Amino acid sequence: MAEVLGLVLLSLPFVIAFLLAILIVVMFVLSYQRFGFGLALTALTCWLDAATQSAPVLQLGVRLYVADLPFMVLGAVTALRWLAAKDIPWRHPGWVIYVLVFFVNLGWGLATQGTAAGVQARGDFYAVVAASYAMSFPIGREQVRQLLRATAWLAVALAVLTTYRWVVYYTPITDLLPPGGVYNVDGPIRVISSAHALVLAESLLLGLYFAHISGAGAALRVLAPLLLGFVVALQHRSVWLSGLVGVGVSMLLARAQRMPLWQQLGAVGLMALLVVGGLLYGGRLSQDVVSSAERAVSGQGTVQARFDNWRATLTDWRQAGARSILIGRPLGGDTTRLVADSDGRTLRIAFGAHNNYIAQLVGSGLIGFAGLLWALASAVRGLWQLCRRDTASADWAALLLVLLGVQLAYYVAYAVDFMQLLVLGMAVAGVAVNRSATAPVRPQASTQRASLA
Numbered sequence: 001m002a003e004v005l006g007l008v009l010l011s012l013p014f015v016i017a018f019l020l021a022i023l024i025v026v027m028f029v030l031s032y033q034r035f036g037f038g039l040a041l042t043a044l045t046c047w048l049d050a051a052t053q054s055a056p057v058l059q060l061g062v063r064l065y066v067a068d069l070p071f072m073v074l075g076a077v078t079a080l081r082w083l084a085a086k087d088i089p090w091r092h093p094g095w096v097i098y099v100l101v102f103f104v105n106l107g108w109g110l111a112t113q114g115t116a117a118g119v120q121a122r123g124d125f126y127a128v129v130a131a132s133y134a135m136s137f138p139i140g141r142e143q144v145r146q147l148l149r150a151t152a153w154l155a156v157a158l159a160v161l162t163t164y165r166w167v168v169y170y171t172p173i174t175d176l177l178p179p180g181g182v183y184n185v186d187g188p189i190r191v192i193s194s195a196h197a198l199v200l201a202e203s204l205l206l207g208l209y210f211a212h213i214s215g216a217g218a219a220l221r222v223l224a225p226l227l228l229g230f231v232v233a234l235q236h237r238s239v240w241l242s243g244l245v246g247v248g249v250s251m252l253l254a255r256a257q258r259m260p261l262w263q264q265l266g267a268v269g270l271m272a273l274l275v276v277g278g279l280l281y282g283g284r285l286s287q288d289v290v291s292s293a294e295r296a297v298s299g300q301g302t303v304q305a306r307f308d309n310w311r312a313t314l315t316d317w318r319q320a321g322a323r324s325i326l327i328g329r330p331l332g333g334d335t336t337r338l339v340a341d342s343d344g345r346t347l348r349i350a351f352g353a354h355n356n357y358i359a360q361l362v363g364s365g366l367i368g369f370a371g372l373l374w375a376l377a378s379a380v381r382g383l384w385q386l387c388r389r390d391t392a393s394a395d396w397a398a399l400l401l402v403l404l405g406v407q408l409a410y411y412v413a414y415a416v417d418f419m420q421l422l423v424l425g426m427a428v429a430g431v432a433v434n435r436s437a438t439a440p441v442r443p444q445a446s447t448q449r450a451s452l453a
């Protein structure tokens with residue numbers, strides 16, 4: 001018996017490795033063939049990232065995170081599709097420039113800084129892969145419907161995780177608390193990050209304004225008040241602002257949607273009443289939310305520190321030389337800089353810029369940043385043109401445009417996120433597929449000759 005048990009234990013690593021290899025092959029094949037599978041894999045990875053608090057899950061010489069394996073597979077799939085797929089809508093030149101600059105800086109960083117470059121590039125790599133993967137598929141109404149459903153399911157799963165952590169913390173169940181006793185040092189009630197809270201806000205907007213696209217409109221609208229409560233209670237102020245921008249864009253695009261403007265105003269009014277009621281009768285929670293909002297308006301808390309951080313980051317970038325200005329710095333280098341705190345003391349910091357626009361400008365330089373803006377501007381312009389046309393593409397184009405508006409506001413305070421860049425990739429591909437609908441109609445040469453005759 002002991003010998004059998006020893007053989008089982010000896011063979012177990014090989015069995016696990018074999019099953020992992022099969023899993024990778026299945027993930028690769030299905031992701032290559034079906035956009036919906038890659039989308040679901042990305043959404044699942046987002047939830048697992050929230051569940052693990054973006055912490056390493058395995059140590060194999062280097063620290064491995066929960067998103068590493070899925071995005072390495074998706075990265076290989078994306079590279080193959082960009083090179084060989086016949087159904088890729090458009091290889092956007094601006095995006096190609098941005099990605100090339102990113103990998104040049106990554107390669108340079110790996111050669112000069114070692115694994116530190118890979119660590120620093122991890123978040124941007126996930127985002128680049130997610131967007132590039134979406135760009136490699138023809139995007140239309142069905143793919144946008146899949147996005148809506150995936151976002152809704154992800155929001156439900158995040159709400160369940162949030163509820164569990166609130167129960168654990170406020171009960172409290174000390175044995176289940178993470179090391180340190182809180183899930184977020186910025187505030188105990190912020191049990192998920194702002195990027196994950198943003199998914200809740202986006203799902204709320206989609207349920208209010210675009211539920212008809214998914215075919216599950218009633219369920220999504222029922223969830224809307226619950227999602228609103230989560231978004232308010234989590235107290236991520238940048239998410240609040242981004243959500244308001246989404247509401248504004250949705251109302252601007254009211255004519256391109258099935259929901260009339262008066263109905264949108266009614267939905268906004270209902271949400272406002274729920275927020276006011278919750279703040280009036282929410283006890284300690286309402287006091288925390290009001291205090292958080294007052295700090296945001298007055299510029300207290302993290303707001304002033306972020307402004308100082310932005311100035312210091314841009315100053316260091318400008319002083320780093322022509323190479324840094326043109327294509328950014330090699331990844332993995334020293335990012336420490338000096339800022340002054342509220343008492344006038346000089347502090348040395350090394351964390352991110354807390355602004356994706358500044359981070360991308362510093363990381364990819366004027367050339368890479370211009371390529372990124374080119375891709376973004378093409379997507380926004382193309383979606384806007386689709387929204388203005390009375391076609392079957394107007395509603396899903398409006399949905400993507402609202403999500404782009406939300407993430408553009410969110411990026412003022414936070415770095416890039418792979419779930420958001422997936423939307424940008426879908427927007428670029430969707431516009432490319434529908435370029436013929438937005439292009440001006442030109443008479444054919446034969447018609448012109450006939451008219452001249």
